[in-house]
Amino acid sequence: MSRVSTVIDNHVAHVTLTRGDKMNALDTDMVEAIIAAGEALVDNDEVRAVVLSGEGGAFCAGLDLMNFAKFATQDPEDFVMKRTHGNANAFQEVSLVWRKVPVPVIAALHGVCFGGGMQIAAGADIRIAHPETKLAIMEMKWGLIPDMGGMVTLPHLMRADHLRRLTYTADPVLAPQAMEMGLVTELSDDPLKAAQDLAAKIALKSPSATRAAKRLLEFAETSDDEDAILHLESREQADLIGKPHQLEVINANMQKRAPVFK
Structure with a gap:
């Protein structure tokens, strides 16, 4: 069953x-x-x-x-x-x-x-x-x-x-x-x-940004190491800026349409 x-x-x-x-x-x-x-x-x-x-x-x-x-x-x-x-x-x-x-x-x-x-x-x-x-x-x-x-x-x-x-x-x-x-x-x-x-x-949000946010939140909630949290925050952001998903979000917002992620 x-x-x-x-x-x-x-x-x-x-x-x-x-x-x-x-x-x-x-x-x-x-x-x-x-x-x-x-x-x-x-x-x-x-x-x-x-x-x-x-x-x-x-x-x-x-x-x-x-x-x-x-x-x-x-x-x-x-x-x-x-x-x-x-x-x-x-x-x-x-x-x-x-x-x-x-x-x-x-x-x-x-x-x-x-x-x-x-x-x-x-x-x-x-x-x-x-x-x-x-x-x-x-x-x-x-x-x-x-x-x-x-x-x-x-x-x-x-x-x-x-x-x-x-x-x-x-x-x-x-x-x-x-x-x-x-x-x-x-x-x-x-x-x-x-x-x-x-x-x-x-x-409808950026898949890569959503996954990065969950990783970051999970780590931040379970770590007392402020330096490590800040480093991961910067690392995740650096991996998103200027990448295809983020560029598609910008274009979709400018064109007032729903984003299409590949």
């Missing part, structure tokens, strides 16, 4: 979690399918933006409860401590892979976005949510800690006390409150359409 679908149209990759009958809950097959979907976009030069969404009534309800029984029979050292994707295990990579995709990733959230679903959404660049969406860092409900890459992403989105409160309590919050906390970027009554419209807008 398919867990994820990817459709590329007009330079936008529409990645959909397709386990709607289970509220897109994460089993092992789905974790692997999400990682594969992200990895397939890393080297795809035709893609300029990604929309990440879930079919059915929810974005993602978190870990499939059936997995708890499966995990109870396994040595956690084998599936938690083993690094299978660089410095991460598979459950961490399901979130972090979206940071490795070199173009903006926009998550469209509805229904619930719990636990592992929250971690996946946190790996996106932007999160657009329906106002009635419920979000939670749910792991403490099951006697666990957030361990799907969230400790890499969430501290950059949220004030520390908000993050601690949601982590310690596992309390769900509605999207408007989550937006105040930094978990949600914006609200929309139709988050999927809003995400698609935003992706289409980004896809």
Whole structure:
């Protein structure tokens, strides 16, 4: 049974979690399918933006409860401590892979976005949510800690006390409150359409500049080395100035038309 679908149209990759009958809950097959979907976009030069969404009534309800029984029979050292994707295990990579995709990733959230679903959404660049969406860092409900890459992403989105409160309590919050906390970027009554419209807008920008911006932002958010940040800022800019994409942007602006990138 398919867990994820990817459709590329007009330079936008529409990645959909397709386990709607289970509220897109994460089993092992789905974790692997999400990682594969992200990895397939890393080297795809035709893609300029990604929309990440879930079919059915929810974005993602978190870990499939059936997995708890499966995990109870396994040595956690084998599936938690083993690094299978660089410095991460598979459950961490399901979130972090979206940071490795070199173009903006926009998550469209509805229904619930719990636990592992929250971690996946946190790996996106932007999160657009329906106002009635419920979000939670749910792991403490099951006697666990957030361990799907969230400790890499969430501290950059949220004030520390908000993050601690949601982590310690596992309390769900509605999207408007989550937006105040930094978990949600914006609200929309139709988050999927809003995400698609935003992706289409980004896809009209210089592909090379957009990718350079994501690289620079990623580095700046994770580095305390001011000299290195300033050097990379200059390096990325030098690689853009006067190049075909930048010249096409200038010409298109002067001629009041949409740019055409080759």
